[in-house]
Amino acid sequence: MNTHRTNISLSKNIICRSTTVPQSNTATSAVGDSDPKPRAMSLLAIALDFQKRFLQAEDRIELDNAIRYIKQAMNLLHNKHLARAKALLYMGVCLTLGFRDNTGRRELYRRIECLEEVLKLVPEGHPETLISLGILVDGLYARFKQTGDRSDLDQSINYGRRVLDLRPEGYLDRSTSLCSLATGLLTRFQQNGGRSDLDHSVKYHRQALDLRPEEHPDRSVSLSHLANGLLTRFEQNRDGCDLDTSINYYKEVLDLVPGGHANRSASLPNFANGL
Structure with a gap:
């Protein structure tokens, strides 16, 4: 976060x-x-x-x-x-x-x-x-x-x-609130392993991504967060769908951000792990 x-x-x-x-x-x-x-x-x-x-x-x-x-x-x-x-x-x-x-x-x-x-x-x-x-x-x-x-x-x-x-559906800053909550939940999952926190983190990051279309300046941030959450969940449940989706999102991040961008450098190691 x-x-x-x-x-x-x-x-x-x-x-x-x-x-x-x-x-x-x-x-x-x-x-x-x-x-x-x-x-x-x-x-x-x-x-x-x-x-x-x-x-x-x-x-x-x-x-x-x-x-x-x-x-x-x-x-x-x-x-x-x-x-x-x-x-x-x-x-x-x-x-x-x-x-x-x-x-x-x-x-x-x-x-x-x-x-x-x-x-x-x-x-x-x-x-x-x-x-x-x-x-x-x-x-x-x-x-x-x-x-x-x-x-x-x-x-x-x-x-x-x-x-x-x-901040109900349609509220201007809802995507920011979703990202903050999702990141907190993922952090708590990393602390205590509560599966519900991980699932809700993925859910909220996905909702945030839906509110950030291609032209949104923070779309790459949401893509990276969601990819990280899906990769983490794959490591727990070995669901190939989570892995495939995670890799696709990492690819999109790399397409969106130029070399040297913070999101690119942060995504590359996770992308490699997913492969």
Whole structure:
């Protein structure tokens, strides 16, 4: 699972689709105002502007400024204030964008903490539920890869199933959610040998491939993942159909990607094993 590429894509979508609330005079209103929400939302609007500037210039100072304003907004909102969920989500996005290789363990933990708090604050079906779940699926998987904690892998899979429930057939990003869940299930199969996890992984990778036609930029990724899953299942059940299909998918990957491409170099050894 290319967890951080998924996180970055989702985080950029959050920023680009967010609308800046009018700041007017509320950004400079006193902290002691009876209703802290207007000032907090104005601070978040400023933070959003800095996030957008970061996406354009890749200047870490812009991201640090965004984090500073988000923290100010969070300080105005008590722990059960619904508006706090937006601040937490923006903080999670900043921590995703700022540590693209997932090596910052403290930042990864903080990101997960922020987004799990969002889930506690917003009702089921709230737009921020789906967004938070999507980033959490990959964040928890990344933490599992760092620590080996099986509970993170299990929770990532649980959240992945919830995402699919909230992204029905025809949803724009459903293929990404299918891939993330399928990869988590294959990893869990490799941990405990549960055949159901392997079968479901193949099923979800196949569904993702169906949503990625020939012109889709990630078709080769889905082909490679599905071929890997089928080859793994062949090694378990010796079903020649799985082997033949796996080889065909590896061939298609090699036809789609040029020499030196990461998917090509990753697929060649598995293709050779299948032969």
